[in-house]
Amino acid sequence: MYIENSFVSPKRSSESSNRLFKYYAGYSTDFVRSTLDQLVKNKKAIILDPWNGAGTTTQVCNEFSLRSIGIDINPVAVVLAKAGSLNKPISEKRLNKLFEHLSHNSVVEIDECDFLLQFFEIKTAQFLRACERGIAVFFKMKGAAWNSDLSVDHAFLLSVFFKVVKLYCKELEGSNPTWIKIPKEECRIKITRKKELLSKFRSEVVLALQSVSESKESSARIYLADSKLTGLKASSVDFIVSSPPYLTRIDYVVSVYIELAILNFPSEKVKQLRDATIGTPTMISEVSHSFTLPSYCLSLMEEIRGHHSVSSTGYYDKFFWQYVNGIFLSSKELYRVVKKNGVGVFVVQDSYYKDIKIDLSQIFIEIFQLHGWKLKMVKSFSVKQNMTYINSRSRNYRKDNSINEHVIMFEK
Numbered sequence: 001m002y003i004e005n006s007f008v009s010p011k012r013s014s015e016s017s018n019r020l021f022k023y024y025a026g027y028s029t030d031f032v033r034s035t036l037d038q039l040v041k042n043k044k045a046i047i048l049d050p051w052n053g054a055g056t057t058t059q060v061c062n063e064f065s066l067r068s069i070g071i072d073i074n075p076v077a078v079v080l081a082k083a084g085s086l087n088k089p090i091s092e093k094r095l096n097k098l099f100e101h102l103s104h105n106s107v108v109e110i111d112e113c114d115f116l117l118q119f120f121e122i123k124t125a126q127f128l129r130a131c132e133r134g135i136a137v138f139f140k141m142k143g144a145a146w147n148s149d150l151s152v153d154h155a156f157l158l159s160v161f162f163k164v165v166k167l168y169c170k171e172l173e174g175s176n177p178t179w180i181k182i183p184k185e186e187c188r189i190k191i192t193r194k195k196e197l198l199s200k201f202r203s204e205v206v207l208a209l210q211s212v213s214e215s216k217e218s219s220a221r222i223y224l225a226d227s228k229l230t231g232l233k234a235s236s237v238d239f240i241v242s243s244p245p246y247l248t249r250i251d252y253v254v255s256v257y258i259e260l261a262i263l264n265f266p267s268e269k270v271k272q273l274r275d276a277t278i279g280t281p282t283m284i285s286e287v288s289h290s291f292t293l294p295s296y297c298l299s300l301m302e303e304i305r306g307h308h309s310v311s312s313t314g315y316y317d318k319f320f321w322q323y324v325n326g327i328f329l330s331s332k333e334l335y336r337v338v339k340k341n342g343v344g345v346f347v348v349q350d351s352y353y354k355d356i357k358i359d360l361s362q363i364f365i366e367i368f369q370l371h372g373w374k375l376k377m378v379k380s381f382s383v384k385q386n387m388t389y390i391n392s393r394s395r396n397y398r399k400d401n402s403i404n405e406h407v408i409m410f411e412k
């Protein structure tokens with residue numbers, strides 16, 4: 001029998017800032033550890049995280065020698081999650097070979113619609129593409145990095161490369177840590193010291209490898225997929241643990257524009273990716289209204305529509321509906337893939353629209369129950385620092401920004 005009070009707080013501690021690859025929305029490793037430790041007794045269980053981000057869940061599963069599947073719609077998250085599965089250092093001999101190759105192949109012709117060109121001037125874009133292609137050739141990979149099944153070593157090197165390139169892009173970052181500006185043509189980033197970048201890249205690889213300890217090969221399967229349609233077999237998963245996207249209008253796609261450009265993600269597909277990402281602030285043209293909003297969602301919708309603020313009707317109400325619809329379709333899909341009596345544990349956080357408090361746990365409970373998920377328990381923790389502080393104007397609407405983070409447990 002599970003004891004409710006034994007869920008530890010999912011709030012991230014300093015542990016997350018020491019993580020090898022930073023991802024804005026990561027959740028606590030300790031929370032995943034303690035949840036799996038207490039709730040997964042079958043060593044053969046298959047664990048799923050349908051919103052795997054930089055792979056906290058899949059990494060903890062590796063530690064526990066549990067089989068896991070990590071899904072994310074964002075190609076950058078897939079690369080970071082794979083990189084986190086590296087279980088043995090890359091030898092110095094291999095690194096010498098790679099960097100020799102990169103220094104001899106520092107320019108390639110690039111497509112005129114290459115996404116890199118939106119951020120970097122032409123010569124810099126050619127150089128960065130040459131590096132990305134050079135790494136791909138080294139790993140004998142032909143396809144575009146963003147939708148290929150990369151090896152863990154390859155993903156690791158790309159993740160370090162992201163970090164190094166981003167050091168040159170500080171001026172594109174603003175006060176919102178999840179937003180990257182697209183510069184005007186004359187302000188595109190120019191990197192003249194290419195040798196210096198390669199040498200920094202190498203030293204960062206060596207540094208990152210120091211925190212890789214040799215362990216058993218990971219059995220995590222990390223995929224690029226949509227939680228609304230995972231492609232997984234019915235009744236194939238024993239346990240789900242995840243932190244879903246929140247209702248905070250964070251644009252996970254914009255926050256990793258530079259990384260997507262490095263992966264040669266097609267610029268014409270960016271809007272499509274943003275639209276398919278749950279919680280997107282973009283307006284999706286066709287959202288099917290395939291179900292009736294349950295009572296809490298409906299009362300919130302009415303409250304939003306009745307709010308005097310200009311964007312309440314026509315923008316925020318649509319945004320809210322898109323989000324709820326994404327969770328509706330995903331919870332249906334997760335119900336399909338989980339085995340009978342399988343369990344799902346989700347960490348969600350409240351937010352505000354102006355002065356309207358949105359209790360995300362209630363939304364999840366109502367929506368998940370529509371498909372047959374049985375609520376087993378909810379445990380709430382109060383959170384002080386949160387995304388609502390990013391918008392300083394929000395303080396004009398309310399004095400109290402306190403919100404809760406909830407752990408919700410369901411069973412099929």
Ligand SMILES: C[S@@+](CC[C@H](N)C(=O)[O-])C[C@H]1O[C@@H](n2cnc3c(N)ncnc32)[C@H](O)[C@@H]1O
Nearest residue numbers: 025026027051053054056072073226227277278
């Ligand atoms: C809160 S973050 C998860 C962070 C993760 N737990 C970690 O520790 O890194 C939510 C993730 O959901 C992903 N996501 C959003 N919509 C999705 C969808 N439709 N299918 C799959 N993943 C999606 C986002 O790309 C983001 O990485």
